Amino acid sequence: MRALVFASSNPGKIAELQALLGPQWQVKSAKDFPAVAEVDEDRDTFEGNAAKKAHAFAKATGLWALADDSGLVVDALGGRPGVYSARYAPTEPERIAKLLAELAGVPEVQRTARFKCVLCLAFPTGDERFTTGTCEGRIGLTARGTNGFGYDPVFELPHGKTMAELTRDEKSALSHRGHAFRAMLPVINALT
Ligand code: ITT
Numbered sequence: 001m002r003a004l005v006f007a008s009s010n011p012g013k014i015a016e017l018q019a020l021l022g023p024q025w026q027v028k029s030a031k032d033f034p035a036v037a038e039v040d041e042d043r044d045t046f047e048g049n050a051a052k053k054a055h056a057f058a059k060a061t062g063l064w065a066l067a068d069d070s071g072l073v074v075d076a077l078g079g080r081p082g083v084y085s086a087r088y089a090p091t092e093p094e095r096i097a098k099l100l101a102e103l104a105g106v107p108e109v110q111r112t113a114r115f116k117c118v119l120c121l122a123f124p125t126g127d128e129r130f131t132t133g134t135c136e137g138r139i140g141l142t143a144r145g146t147n148g149f150g151y152d153p154v155f156e157l158p159h160g161k162t163m164a165e166l167t168r169d170e171k172s173a174l175s176h177r178g179h180a181f182r183a184m185l186p187v188i189n190a191l192t
Pocket of ligand 1: 007008009010013068069070071072085086115148149150151152163175177
């Protein structure tokens with residue numbers, strides 16, 4: 001069994017990657033390396049933040065290290081909150097309330113948005129590979145559903161359900177992160 005570290009402490013992300021990679025890989029998480037200092041996600045691009053986290057973990061652990069950065073890009077807000085999605089407001093309910101308030105009066109056809117994920121695989125040698133994934137949808141008028149996290153309750157998919165109304169497997173099949181993970185699988189499985 002070979003090991004890599006996913007520079008995240010989000011158990012949902014770790015489980016999703018482990019399920020995709022199968023038993024020949026052991027996915028370690030940031031929690032397995034408490035001595036590695038928390039990485040400040042202070043870059044102004046998804047690529048920059050993902051690479052910063054991945055390289056910090058590859059360097060500190062000597063393992064291949066993956067990191068993702070993701071966020072919600074809303075067309076009517078000129079792409080905001082984007083790379084600042086986690087810091088748009090202090091708590092999850094406040095972030096959703098602020099988003100709905102900013103979009104008050106914006107008609108449905110102009111509420112288009114997408115989740116974007118950039119995944120970086122960093123090598124202990126300093127080399128790196130990137131994959132990206134997007135998921136298109138629309139910001140609904142109200143929050144619906146209790147699954148998932150973040151902006152999922154207000155992110156409506158083309159079939160009408162919100163991301164928070166999907167099971168974990170249904171979300172993984174169409175989400176930005178699921179697409180980025182699947183694009184990275186051949187790269188990981190070719191590591192020697
Ligand atoms: P780690 O950095 O520890 O992995 P995080 O929660 O900060 O976890 P991201 O940097 O990937 O996760 O995401 C930044 C923010 O973008 C996140 O806090 C959410 O508000 C939003 N977001 C990202 N992916 C999402 C998803 O699948 N569903 C809903 N919101 C999401």
